Each structure stands twice: as structure tokens, then as C-alpha cells.
Amino acid sequence: MKNHFVTGVDLGGTKIYTAVADLKGRILAETKTPTEAGKGIDFVLDKIVATVKQVTEKAGLSEIPAYLGIGAPGPLDPQRGFIYQAPNLGWQDVPLKFLLEEALHVSVTVGNDANLAALGEFCFGDYKGASNLIYITISTGIGCGLILNGELYQGADYSAGEIGHLAVEPDGLLCSCGNRGCLETIASGTAIARFARELVQQGKGTGILKAAGDLSEGITAEAVSRAAAAGDQEALGILDKTGRALGLGLSYIVNLLNPSLILLGGGAMKAGPPLWQAMNVELRRRVIKSNRNKLRILPAALGDRSGLLGAVACALQASRL
Ligand SMILES: [Zn+2]
Structure with missing residues (x-):
């Protein structure tokens, strides 16, 4: 029975989302719990192990499924399941695959969280099978997963899709990567809150x-969205600036890759029409006509489950090898 099901885990800086699914990606049981990353690596690993056991039991299974997929913040090496650095977990050089396989005695596959979210949408979302799909998540930072010609594209060092570090203001603010004017310095949830605090x-x-x-x-991206929804001009101005920067950043990848679908996820997308409209205007202004024809830009169909279902897809792929 253990080979008829897989486990998926979406490990984020704030929550651990775990599920058991069948071979068609249908979720049998799921659980969501705070990560509490500040308590250290061992604590978080123990928590992942505990949630896997919980969902196994909740799904009515007598043993943990033989394949587990886990999406984690990167940069990481999916071949070795090794996380180089995950600032929002406070992790550096963590052999996640090895540690979880030791603890759970199942086969573990590790993937970058944004890549797996793209895979989740590609395998199980409303537009599954869209062979040129770009998933973008805008929250604390900006992440991106690329499905090109029907396959997840990861690049030579598994580091493709770093849209957050496309420069949109060459002499702009200093970014965490060491460069200036990256999209993340203007269009992330963190940047929205910073603009508001400065005002x-x-x-x-x-x-x-x-x-x-x-x-x-209390000045967060959500507070700016609430103020904008109430018609506050300064909040609307921040979201306009953010939306325009996003449109500019997205235009680079649309002109480069000619996708048919861009799916937007993450908390900042809840900012609503002021941000969306500004983004669309800027994007359509800068994308050449032949790349605009088939392009659709939509909210991620699976919502906050994109990454979880991507982890499930990842485990399913491994189980078929
Ligand atoms: Zn950067």
C-alpha cells in the first residue's frame, strides 16, 4: 500500500505545510503548522518528521509513504538535496535530503520552493499542461519557477528564475544580493512596507x-493594501510604483521567453487592482506585440497550495523513476 501514496512538504520561513496524496495528486490529509525557525534546525527537522507522521495517521495509512517531496527556500542543489543557504530559515549548508531520509527511512526529493510551485501549477492547477508557464511569487522576496517546453527549467546550477534580482533601477537601492536596484528592492512585500514607513x-x-x-x-504590505482599498492616495501611489516595477521586470522575461501563461502567487498579490492594473499597463507597454498575443496573466490557481502540490508532484516523479 505504501507505494500508492506520496508525501509532500512545503517548508517555508513561517509555516510547514504537509500532505499525503494519492498517485493522481489528490490530497488525503494535510496539516499546516508554524515553522518556528528561530528555535533551530533540529527543532524544525523534528517538526517536519512529526507532521509527516501526523498526516500519515490522518490519512489512515499504517506506514509512511515510500516517497517524499519537499520544497525548501534556496539556493539549493536538488540532486544532492542540499540547501546552501536559506536566510528566512537561518540555515546554511544543510543536507536536508540526508537528514530526512535518516529520520524517516523513505526516499526524499528536495526542490526549490518557487520551482516546485511552478511544477504544482503545471501538474495540478487549472491550466495544467500549459507548456510555457511562469510562476511568480511575491511575498517577503520575489521568487520564480519556469516551465519551458513542458519541463521545469532549473539552469546549469539550479539557480534559474531569479527574477527578484533583475535590475529595474540601475543605481537604485542596495539589495541583499549586493547589487543595486533589483526588482526585490521595489516590488516585494518588504519593499512596500519600507516605502510606507519612510512616508x-x-x-x-x-x-x-x-x-x-x-x-x-503595524506598517506592513497588508496595511498599505487596506489603506489603498479605502482610497488613500499615498498607499495607492506606493502600489502604483510597485506594480510598474513588477510590469517592467516581467516584461524582460516575457520578451525573452514568450510564455503563454504567467501565474502570480504570494501575499503581495492580495494587494488587488491598484497593483495589478499598474503592472499590466507597464508590462503591455514594454512587451513586443508578438509576445503579447497569447499571454495571459492570472492569479495562481492553487493559491497557497501551489508549493505543496509541487512537492507532491516531485515525489510522484521520483516514484516513477
Ligand atoms: Zn538583488
Whole structure:
């Protein structure tokens, strides 16, 4: 029975999402729990092991499925299942595949979280089978997974799709990667919150501060979205700037790769029409006509399950090898 099911894990900086699915990717049982990355690697690993056991039991299985896929923040080496660096987990040089195989005695396949989200949408989303699909997630940072000609494209060192580090302002702000003006410095959830805090520090942004509950620590991308939804001009201005930068960044990959579908996921996409409209205007202005014809840009169909179902897809692929 153990080969009729697989386990998928979406390991993120804030939550661990775990599921048992059948060979068609139908979820039998799932669980979501906070990562609590600050408590250290061993704590998080123990938690992953515990959630795998929980979902196995919840699914009514007597033993843990033989194949497990896990999506983790990168950069990482999926062949060795080795995470080089995961700043939002505080991890460096972690042999995740080895550690989980030791603990669970099953075959573990590790993938980059954004890549697996693209794979999840490609295998199980509303537009499954779209052979040139780009998945983009905009939250704390900006991640991207590329399905090209029906296959996940990872690049020579498994590092393709770093759209967050495309420069959109050559002399702009310093990015965590060491360069200046990367898309991530303008269009991530972190950047939206920073723009808002700067306004408030200048004695402006009263509408945003109100949406943040009059607390400076409440100034987040969500607070900016709430203020924008209430018609606050300064919040709308931030989302317009963010949306335009996103459109510019996306135009590079659309002109380069000519995808038919771009799926947008992550918390910042909940910012709604002000951001979407600005992004679309800028994107369509800069993409050449032949690359605009078939292009559709839509919210990720699987929502926050894209990565989880990608991990399931990854385990299924491994089980067929
Ligand atoms: Zn950068």
C-alpha cells in the first residue's frame, strides 16, 4: 500500500505545510503548522518528521509513504538535496535530503520552493499542461519557477528564475544580493512596507498609519493594501510604483521567453487592482506585440497550495523513476 501514496512538504520561513496524496495528486490529509525557525534546525527537522507522521495517521495509512517531496527556500542543489543557504530559515549548508531520509527511512526529493510551485501549477492547477508557464511569487522576496517546453527549467546550477534580482533601477537601492536596484528592492512585500514607513517617518502617510492601527510596527504590505482599498492616495501611489516595477521586470522575461501563461502567487498579490492594473499597463507597454498575443496573466490557481502540490508532484516523479 505504501507505494500508492506520496508525501509532500512545503517548508517555508513561517509555516510547514504537509500532505499525503494519492498517485493522481489528490490530497488525503494535510496539516499546516508554524515553522518556528528561530528555535533551530533540529527543532524544525523534528517538526517536519512529526507532521509527516501526523498526516500519515490522518490519512489512515499504517506506514509512511515510500516517497517524499519537499520544497525548501534556496539556493539549493536538488540532486544532492542540499540547501546552501536559506536566510528566512537561518540555515546554511544543510543536507536536508540526508537528514530526512535518516529520520524517516523513505526516499526524499528536495526542490526549490518557487520551482516546485511552478511544477504544482503545471501538474495540478487549472491550466495544467500549459507548456510555457511562469510562476511568480511575491511575498517577503520575489521568487520564480519556469516551465519551458513542458519541463521545469532549473539552469546549469539550479539557480534559474531569479527574477527578484533583475535590475529595474540601475543605481537604485542596495539589495541583499549586493547589487543595486533589483526588482526585490521595489516590488516585494518588504519593499512596500519600507516605502510606507519612510512616508510615515517624514510625517506623511496618515492613512497608512491609521490602517496599521496607529502602530509603526503595524506598517506592513497588508496595511498599505487596506489603506489603498479605502482610497488613500499615498498607499495607492506606493502600489502604483510597485506594480510598474513588477510590469517592467516581467516584461524582460516575457520578451525573452514568450510564455503563454504567467501565474502570480504570494501575499503581495492580495494587494488587488491598484497593483495589478499598474503592472499590466507597464508590462503591455514594454512587451513586443508578438509576445503579447497569447499571454495571459492570472492569479495562481492553487493559491497557497501551489508549493505543496509541487512537492507532491516531485515525489510522484521520483516514484516513477
Ligand atoms: Zn538583488
